[in-house]
Amino acid sequence: EDQVTQSPEALRLQEGESSSLNCSYTVSGLRGLFWYRQDPGKGPEFLFTLYSAGEEKEKERLKATLTKKESFLHITAPKPEDSATYLCAVYSGGSNYKLTFGKGTLLTVNP
Amino acid sequence: EAGVAQSPRYKIIEKRQSVAFWCNPISGHATLYWYQQILGQGPKLLIQFQNNGVVDDSQLPKDRFSAERLKGVDSTLKIQPAKLEDSAVYLCASSPPVLLRRNSPLHFGNGTRLTVT
Numbered sequence: 001e002d003q004v005t006q007s008p009e010a011l012r013l014q015e016g017e018s019s020s021l022n023c024s025y026t027v028s029g030l031r032g033l034f035w036y037r038q039d040p041g042k043g044p045e046f047l048f049t050l051y052s053a054g055e056e057k058e059k060e061r062l063k064a065t066l067t068k069k070e071s072f073l074h075i076t077a078p079k080p081e082d083s084a085t086y087l088c089a090v091y092s093g094g095s096n097y098k099l100t101f102g103k104g105t106l107l108t109v110n111p
Numbered sequence: 112e113a114g115v116a117q118s119p120r121y122k123i124i125e126k127r128q129s130v131a132f133w134c135n136p137i138s139g140h141a142t143l144y145w146y147q148q149i150l151g152q153g154p155k156l157l158i159q160f161q162n163n164g165v166v167d168d169s170q171l172p173k174d175r176f177s178a179e180r181l182k183g184v185d186s187t188l189k190i191q192p193a194k195l196e197d198s199a200v201y202l203c204a205s206s207p208p209v210l211l212r213r214n215s216p217l218h219f220g221n222g223t224r225l226t227v228t
Contacts, residue, residue, distance in 0.1 A: 004153075034216055043115070043202050043219030044154065087153055091216075096166050097142060097206055099217060101153035 002027045002092050004102035012108045016077045021105045023088030024070040031093040033071050035064050038085045038104065047086075078109045113137065115220035117203050123226045129191035132223045136184070136205030144217065145178055145188050146202040154202055160186065193227045200224050 003026040013019055025033065032051055036044035048057040050066040057064045061082065063074045073086055085106045089099040116135040124130050136143050141162050146154035157176065159167040162183040171178070175194070180186040190197055200222040207215055 006153075032216070041221065041224075043204075043221045044217075046216060046218070049213060049216060089153075096159060097209075097212065098144075098156060098159060098167060101146075101155070103151070103153045 002090055002100040004088055004090055004100055006086075006088050006102035006105050008105060009103065010106040010108070012110065013075075013078055015079055015109055015111050018074070018076045018078070020075070021073040021086055021107070022070060023073070023102055025088075025090050027090050027092040027100075029092055030090060032091040033066055034089040034091070034099060035071070035073055036087040036089065036101075038087055044087055075107070078107075080109045080111050083107055083109045115203055115205055115218055117201075117220035117223055119223055120221070121224050121226075123228065124193055126195055126227050127192040129189065130193055130225060131187055131189045132201050132203075132225075134186045134188070134203030134220060136186070136203070137207070137218055140205035140207055140218070141183070142206040143180055143186050144204040144206070145186070146204060146219075148200045148202055148222070150199070157188070190225075193225075195227050198225055198227045 005024045007022045034049050035047040038044045048064040053068045055066050061076050065072045085104040087104045089101045118133050143160045145157045147157050148154045157171045158178045160180045163180045178188045202222040204217045204219045206217050
């Protein structure tokens with residue numbers, strides 16, 4: 001069974017203070033790792049897909065990286081509008097296209 | 112493109128009552144999912160449809176939960192009777208055809224927040 005563990009559970013940063021969120025996973029064969037952002041009262045919003053170790057994706061102040069055991073979401077010089085819950089999910093293949101999610105990291109960026 | 116539509120946005124019921132949620136996926140998305148998200152947790156898959164057929168309902172509490180997707184488009188999730196532990200946000204998601212999934216895996220609606228008292 002696929003497992004996804006995210007840390008920390010919550011992170012509070014000052015505006016401009018860079019940091020990283022961690023997503024470690026246990027799957028039989030990773031076919032894709034996904035990062036989503038979820039604002040209060042909203043559904044998760046897709047950010048990135050990573051497919052192989054060493055791959056990196058960037059979007060504004062966010063950069064996602066992938067190793068064989070974990071993924072990091074790096075946030076550079078965050079702004080208050082980056083405050084949200086960040087969810088990590090994995091897809092391990094098979095006939096069903098099914099994503100398994102972690103519990104998420106609640107990020108708060110204070111002005 | 113229009114997003115995944117869900118209704119209602121909020122629902123409050125007493126335990127042992129029944130409730131139903133509705134979802135309309137993005138046009139052309141054959142795969143539809145219902146996820147349950149308990150406060151402070153990540154989404155947990157309840158049931159997955161491919162067109163109007165069920166492909167995974169292994170985590171659906173079948174003694175009280177049921178879902179259908181008639182005509183392979185809209186879907187309804189029902190809980191009968193509800194328990195206190197069913198209080199959660201119920202998210203519907205849909206997925207595009209395989210060749211388009213690389214940069215567009217799952218699209219979520221904004222969910223229905225259920226409170227069981």
